[in-house]
Amino acid sequence: MTDSPQATLQPLVLIVDDEPQIRRFLRAGFEMQSFRVVEAETARQAIDLAVMRTPDLIVLDLGLPDADGATVLDTLRSWSQSAIIVLSVRNAESEKVALLEKGADDYIVKPFGMAELLARARVVLRRIASRAAPEPVLRIGSLSIDLVQRIVSRDGGAITLSPKQFALLRALAGHHGKVLTHRQLIKELWPQNPDEDVQYLRILMKKLRNRIEPDPARPIFVVTELAIGYRLRTQEQLDASGYAEVMR
Amino acid sequence: MNEASSTLIYVKAAGLVAAATGLAAAIVALTPLESVSAIYMLPVLAAAVRYGTGPAVLAAGLGTLMSTLFYPPIFSVLVVRPPQLIDLGISLAVALTMGRLAGRVRADMLRARDDERLVRQLYGLSSDIAGASDVEAIYGIVAAHITDALERPVALFVGSDGRGVRAVHSLFAHDVTRSLATEVETFTGRSVEASGTATDVVRLADQSHWLLCHLGDPHHQQAALAVPLEKNQEPTQEITDQARSILAEGAKSLNRLGLSRALEERRLRQRTDALRDILMESVSHELRTPIASVLGSASVLSVAPQVASEPGLLGLSQLIASEAKRLDLRIQNLLDVTRIRSGALQPRFDSIDPADIINAALDSAAERLRDRRIVRSFGGDLPLVRVDAVLVEQALINILENAAKFATAGSSIAISASLDVGRLAIDIRDEGPGLDAREAQQIFERFYRGERHADIAEGSGLGLTIAKIFIEANGGSVSALSEGPGRGTTLRIVLPAPPSAPDYARMDDD
Numbered sequence: 001m002t003d004s005p006q007a008t009l010q011p012l013v014l015i016v017d018d019e020p021q022i023r024r025f026l027r028a029g030f031e032m033q034s035f036r037v038v039e040a041e042t043a044r045q046a047i048d049l050a051v052m053r054t055p056d057l058i059v060l061d062l063g064l065p066d067a068d069g070a071t072v073l074d075t076l077r078s079w080s081q082s083a084i085i086v087l088s089v090r091n092a093e094s095e096k097v098a099l100l101e102k103g104a105d106d107y108i109v110k111p112f113g114m115a116e117l118l119a120r121a122r123v124v125l126r127r128i129a130s131r132a133a134p135e136p137v138l139r140i141g142s143l144s145i146d147l148v149q150r151i152v153s154r155d156g157g158a159i160t161l162s163p164k165q166f167a168l169l170r171a172l173a174g175h176h177g178k179v180l181t182h183r184q185l186i187k188e189l190w191p192q193n194p195d196e197d198v199q200y201l202r203i204l205m206k207k208l209r210n211r212i213e214p215d216p217a218r219p220i221f222v223v224t225e226l227a228i229g230y231r232l233r234t235q236e237q238l239d240a241s242g243y244a245e246v247m248r
Numbered sequence: 249m250n251e252a253s254s255t256l257i258y259v260k261a262a263g264l265v266a267a268a269t270g271l272a273a274a275i276v277a278l279t280p281l282e283s284v285s286a287i288y289m290l291p292v293l294a295a296a297v298r299y300g301t302g303p304a305v306l307a308a309g310l311g312t313l314m315s316t317l318f319y320p321p322i323f324s325v326l327v328v329r330p331p332q333l334i335d336l337g338i339s340l341a342v343a344l345t346m347g348r349l350a351g352r353v354r355a356d357m358l359r360a361r362d363d364e365r366l367v368r369q370l371y372g373l374s375s376d377i378a379g380a381s382d383v384e385a386i387y388g389i390v391a392a393h394i395t396d397a398l399e400r401p402v403a404l405f406v407g408s409d410g411r412g413v414r415a416v417h418s419l420f421a422h423d424v425t426r427s428l429a430t431e432v433e434t435f436t437g438r439s440v441e442a443s444g445t446a447t448d449v450v451r452l453a454d455q456s457h458w459l460l461c462h463l464g465d466p467h468h469q470q471a472a473l474a475v476p477l478e479k480n481q482e483p484t485q486e487i488t489d490q491a492r493s494i495l496a497e498g499a500k501s502l503n504r505l506g507l508s509r510a511l512e513e514r515r516l517r518q519r520t521d522a523l524r525d526i527l528m529e530s531v532s533h534e535l536r537t538p539i540a541s542v543l544g545s546a547s548v549l550s551v552a553p554q555v556a557s558e559p560g561l562l563g564l565s566q567l568i569a570s571e572a573k574r575l576d577l578r579i580q581n582l583l584d585v586t587r588i589r590s591g592a593l594q595p596r597f598d599s600i601d602p603a604d605i606i607n608a609a610l611d612s613a614a615e616r617l618r619d620r621r622i623v624r625s626f627g628g629d630l631p632l633v634r635v636d637a638v639l640v641e642q643a644l645i646n647i648l649e650n651a652a653k654f655a656t657a658g659s660s661i662a663i664s665a666s667l668d669v670g671r672l673a674i675d676i677r678d679e680g681p682g683l684d685a686r687e688a689q690q691i692f693e694r695f696y697r698g699e700r701h702a703d704i705a706e707g708s709g710l711g712l713t714i715a716k717i718f719i720e721a722n723g724g725s726v727s728a729l730s731e732g733p734g735r736g737t738t739l740r741i742v743l744p745a746p747p748s749a750p751d752y753a754r755m756d757d758d
Contacts (some may be wrong), residue, residue, distance in 0.1 A: 021541035093638055094596070111540035111576050113547035113569060168304040199599040202632055208599060209628065216628030217603045224604040226637045227596070241611075 011125055012053060016046040016072075017061035017087065026059060029114035030121075043067035050080055056128070057121055060104075061087040062095070070098060071161045077103040083124040085117070093227040097181050100228070105178060119240055123177035126234075138173055141238050143212060143221050145173055154212060164189065165208045168201075172222060172232035180228040205230065261303035264291035265310040267410040270316070278712035282383035284315050285335040292343045297489070300354075303346030361586035369397070383514045384416060387471070391417035394473060403474040405432040413472070420476075424477035427452050432472045435460045449477070493594050512564050521589065528586045532579050539579070545574035570615060577649075583709045584642070588717050602630045602665055602672055602743070605637050609644035610663070616649055619657035626665035633672055633745050640743070643726070647739045650711055654680030672745040677738040690729050692716045712739075719743070 013035045015026045020041075027037045038053055040046040043064045050058060058076065062069030071084065076084065086099050086107040096107050106125040138145045140157045147148055147170060155173045161169065171188045172180060182198045189204070190196045209216045221236060223231050233241070265631060268291045290310030297303035312335050373393045380386045391404040403418035411432045418425045431450045447461045457477040509676040546568035555561045587593055603626060610622065651661050659679040666673055681690065692712050716726045722741040729737065 019541070022544065025544040025548050032548065032552060040697055069508060092489055111543040111572065114544060115547060146408055199632060200749060202601060206628065217626055218607060218624065224608060226605065226608045227598065
C-alpha cells in the first residue's frame, strides 16, 4: 500500500468478529502489511468504533452474538463510506447475494488464507481511492478497455462489441475487481425490465466472453462466482489466479 | 350362491339327463341294450362333481324315470318295476356319495385359493412394512391393508406415552376422529389392565357404532383400530363377530410379521439418527472455528518476512495451512451428509453455463490437483443447463479429488463435456488403477474404500456418495466406467439439458 499517493496515514481496518483467535491472526496479518487495526467483538462495539474512528475498511463476521450480519451491514451502510468485506460461510449463497446487494464490497468464505483476504482488501481500498478520479483506461493482462472512447482491444487488436455487450463490460468495469450480482447487472442492463431472467444475462455474457476472452471456455478476465454473479478481474487478481496468458 | 344360479344348476342337471337320454336312444337305435341304467349314471356323476348333491339327486330321480322309457314296452313311461327301483336306489347312493366327495374337494379348493390370496396379501404387507422408513409409514401401510381387507374405511390411533392417543390415519371427519380418540383412550386403558378383551363396540353421539380393536400386542403397542359398523342401527351379533374375527386374524398376522419389532426398530433408528445429526452438526461447528484460526494463523506466518525467507519454515507453515484446509473439507463432507439426511437438501435451480461450473470446480480443487496434468476438452459452445450450480460444483470437486487421490503425480486427469440428445455428459477420466466390475458398482456406497488401495486411499469414503446424491438431486446421474484394473477410471456425470437451444435470437443485442 506504500505506493498509494495518499498514504500519509496507513489505512485503518476495523475487525469485527466474536472469536478472539480469529481477531488475533487477522490483526497480525493486517499489521504485517502496515495497516492500523481496531477490533470489535459485538455489533454494538463495531458500530461505535465505525462512528468514532471512521475506518477505511471493515472486516465483518456475520455470526455476531448480538445482531445478525444483515442488520449490522444495513446500519453501517446507511452512513458509513468504509469499504466492507464480509466473512461468510459456504452454502450461504443467497445470503451473500443479499449482503452484496445491501452494499458489502466483497465477501470471503471461511476458512480463508490471509493472502486471499489482503488481496481483496487492496482491491476494495483502491476502488474507493479512485472513486474521485476513475481511470479512463483499464488494463488487465492483454485486455484494454477505454471507457471514454468506448474502445476495447486485446493485444492491440480492436474488438467489436455490440452496445449491449459493451454496456455489460462497462458495468463490470465500473466496479472493477468487485463481484456484481446477477440482479445488480440485470438492473443496470435492462433498467426498464429489472425482473428479466438470469438466462439472458448468461447468454449475453457468453457472447461477451466469445469476443474478449482468449479461451471462452476458460475465461480469465470476466470470471464467474457461482450462484452469485460476475467479476471483472484486476491485474492483481489475474496475477494471483496463476493463469499465464499463453494464448497470444 | 344366489338364487338364480342355484336354479340354474338344477336346470343344467336336468339338461344332463336329457343329454343322456339322447345318447341312450341313439345307442338303442343302433344296437339292442341290456340295461340303460349305466348310461344314466353319467349325468348323476357329472352333476355331483360339478353342481353338488342337490342337482345330483335330481339327476338320479329323473334318470330313473327316463330309464323306464327303455324297458319293454319300449318308450312307455311310468311302468315301474323292481329293476327300476334298484336302479333308482343305486343312482341315489352314487349321487349322495359323489356329491359329498365333490363338495369337499370344491371346498378344499376354494379354501386353498383364499389361503393363497391371504398369503400373497400378507407377503405384500410384510415387504411393505420392511420397506417403510419410519413408524408413521408402517401405521399408514397397516391401515391401508386393513381398509382393503374389510372393504370399509378405518381409523388408526396410537397412544403416545401417557399423553393420550392421536390419530395417525383417519378418513373420517375431524369431530368424529376426535370423539373416537376419546373412546379409544378409554378402551386401550381398560384392556391393558384386563388383558384379553381385544375388541369392543362403542356408540358415538351421532348414533354411529364402531368396533374398536387392538392392533398388535396391547402391552407393547398402544395402537387401536376403529371400524365403522352399519349406521343408525344396533349392530347385529353376526356382523360384530365377523368383524372381530377378521380383526383378530389381522392382529395375529401383524404380530407374526413382527410389527412390534419393526416399529421398535424404526423408532430406535429415528432417535439414533436425530441424535447423530445433532452431534455431527455441533461437532462440525465446534471444529470449524479452530480450523479457521489454524489456517488463518499459518497463512499469516507464510507471508511473514522472517518465515517467507526460510524455505524450510515456509514449507512447514504452508503444510499447516493445507492440512487445515483438508480437515475442513472432511468436516464439510460430514456436514453435507447431515444436510442430506435431514432432508435439508433443496436445490435452487438456475440456468448456467456448464463450463462455468467445471472451471469453478477446477479452481476450488486446484491445490489438490497441482501435480496432475489437467486436460480440458470442452468448448465455449455448451448449452446452458438448469441446475443448482453449487451442488454440481461440489459433486465435481469430490470427483476430482477422488481422481487425484488415485492417479499418481504426473499422470493426467481429463475433463470433457459433450451434448448428447438432450443430455449433457461430463466425463472425468483418470489414469489411476481402474476398477473391476464389482468395484464400479460399489464405489458410490457410503464409507466404501477400495480394498485394493486401502493403503493409498485416505479419506472418509463419503466423497463419491455425496457427489452421487448431489447430482441426482439435479435430475442427473453418475456412473463409473473402467476398462478394468490398471486401465484408469472414468466418472460420468449426466445432466438433463434443455431440449431446444435457448432463445438466442431474442438476445440479439444490437
